[in-house]
Amino acid sequence: MKRFTLPAFLLLGFLSKAQMKADDVKAFTLKNGMKFLVVEDNSIPNANMYLFYKVGSRNEYQGITGLSHFFEHMMFNGAKKFGPKEFDRTMEFNGGANNAYTREDVTVYTDWFPASATETMFDLEGDRISSLSIDPKMVESERGVVLSERSTGLENSPWQLLVQSVQAQAFQEHPYHWPVIGYEDDMKNWKQADLERYFKTYYAPNNCVVVVSGAVKTDDIKKLAEKYLESIPAQPEPPKVHTVEPLQTGERRIVLKKDVATPYLYIAYKTPEAKNDDYYSLVLLSDILSNGKSSRLYASLVDNKQLANSVFTSYDESFDPTLFGFYAVTNKGVNETDLEKSIYEEIEKIKKDGINERELQKVKNQKLIEFYGQVETINGKSNNIGTYEVFFGDYKKMFDAPAQYNKVTADDIKRVANKYFLKSNRTVGILKSQVDD
């Protein structure tokens, strides 16, 4: 059982004394370029396999939007050895469960199973990666499934529509322009040939990173990987996404009409990708703004001025420059423009006066606790290790992250706020029930 020890002082050392080290992750790469990362952890008699394919809606173009996500579904619909339905049936018969998720940048497949079923997982994964069969009948029924997925997302949260619409305004040329789920009309028009090309281009072993954590031995994983996956041929590297979003030179605003109790507000500033040096400062800035009841925005807008019913911010890792989002729901009897103005006032305070040392220390402390939460389970380990490997270019950066956060100064926070939170760099979306005709 792995043990993590907390450094005596949160500030000093962060993880330096923790016992899970980068060395505990064993890495190897098959001859076809498929990379494996393995963590041996016997805390429960289970294991998992996370497969990160570097393909997402970012690799699509108008006309086939949503195809990456649809492909994620089709990966469960039959291959050469395990035909339609047999992937799931075999997995569940052997005590395993699975899921998958698609983002703008990646598609991730997750298998969770008793460690004794590890070989079956390799057999299943090997079959669908080497010889997926795209049955036109399955394509049709699965199309209904993803249309339902799209519809139920829109049906149950106003955020979905608002965020999609703001994204489409903020990105005019780059593929982050369209939603991961796709446009409804594109969803109804994916062709067999699109799917086949997608599979060959992106589902190549050299475009995939596999993470295995749990009650397994690295040597056994290596043998199984060689047996089931090494013979799958590598493919030429997928075409680069060459579109760079042109510099935004003025505020963009949109309004949407939907029957809601009070207006929803989403403000998004263009910010850099995960590999940028400002990444860690921006993550901490997001926490200072909205993590916890003592955070700047919650304390001011929800608690003190009571302009908002809820407020949060987000800034996630990405391959290409992305958005730093402010989400707020207006309180009853409050004009949404007053709420919007107050958000800007809070931003301006940080731009002008910066933050205090205790605030900075607070979010660093929170980050450490968050880290422990993430590595407490074997699933958290695999997901984080894989995410660092594909988004930051090296899983070792996960172990370096605490030090990176620790290096951030109050001046850094002030600097990035001034650099990115510019009026000309933002897109504002408002969703409400009454709009001007």
Add this chain to the structure above:
Amino acid sequence: MKALRYIIFSAALLAAMVCKAQDYKLPAYQKFTLKNGLTVYLMEQHDVPMVNVSVILPAGAIYDGDKAGLASLTATSLKHGTKNYPKSKLDEELDFIGASVSTYASKESAGLSADFAAKDKDKVLAVINELLTAPVFDTAEFSKEKKRTLLRLDQAKESPRSVIGSYFDKFLYGDHAYGNIVSGTISSVSGLVPDDIKKFYKENYIPNGAAISIVGDFNSKEMKGIVTKLFSDWKQGKQANAAIASKPITEPAGNRVLLINKDDAKETTFLIGAPGISRNNPDYVAIDVINTLFGGRFTSMLNDELRVNTGLTYGANSHFSPLKNGGTFRISTFTASKTTEPAIDKALEVLNKLHKDGVDEQSLTSARNYVKGQFPPRYETSGQLSGLLTQMFWYNFNESYINNFQKNVDGLTVEKAKDIIAKYFPKDKLQFIMVGKSAEIKKIVEKYGPVTEVQIKEEPKKAF
């Protein structure tokens, strides 16, 4: 053909191996009771330098009376400050050390869960003690919280999934306390005043009948001293209507439909329900296995038919929600408005098939392997384990549930499965709860039983 043979062979082989690997036992813990009646569970887990706390109290929505939402608002208001920690100090100090402490009410009980760094245990446990025993219920904070709650109730009506559960419970339990809506309604919450929560707190936040479990990186002997010192002064109490939920639950006499109209709905979100089981049902594990087959996993009969075969929905499942004195069973799914009829018909067809065909050896083996294989990750973290310990207290079961789980799963034969299906899975007198666009689906849903139509924007009725 070759592929199929392979699968059966490998599965049989693996089933044997699986049993060995999953010999999962609950880690050692100690349990003791303070003089005031508070039950304490301590379990050491040293994987990460963290501590998790879970508290369960007899202060759930069943005690709301005609003030729906009272239990929930009381639980939330605990965090509005204490004697030594005014709200802003409380928020800031917990945030500063990255500690999370949340309080909430559910149907039967109220609860607190917390996680924090092991080195902060003295401080956070002292805060938890104050939250539970010395809250101040600040009037200004109450009025802000009430406003937030009212808007949230209004917002919930934007999402069928957010409201359908409350309608379901009201429809199934009628005027029994289990029908109480935990979140309250706009009119009930509007009527609440600070004295209501003070009274509710005084009557129901009592150590006798409550439990605290602490799991994580600490020394049990030291922790026992800390907890005993901190919590022994908490005064005992007596609840006036403690047994309110033990009143009999009226069972439905026939099919009924509750249609909740949402004018801008493009989907029909629906539940098909019936009376279920209580948590202490001796067949609990066997029912779990059969429900896994019927609607509890991806390849389940329901999901296979409504999603995989027909593409009618993104997902369909079934679920038992057991409480102390009863429970419900539900099939749950959603579909585009225009496919409402085929989706409901398919769900009913699958239910009939379960009764008609039962389960065969192959699928039962699969379900047994699945629930066993997915069991250990449910109790992997300190948070999960502390939650389990308070559940053990509340529903009066012990570690034999964990330690005998595998044996009980394996004991379910095809023969016994037949009895389980007949006894616990409904055949008739089904309750249909649907959120959708009435103008498009009312004619259709009339086919399933007498329809009561309500508007999502209106106040839910006291009982249906």
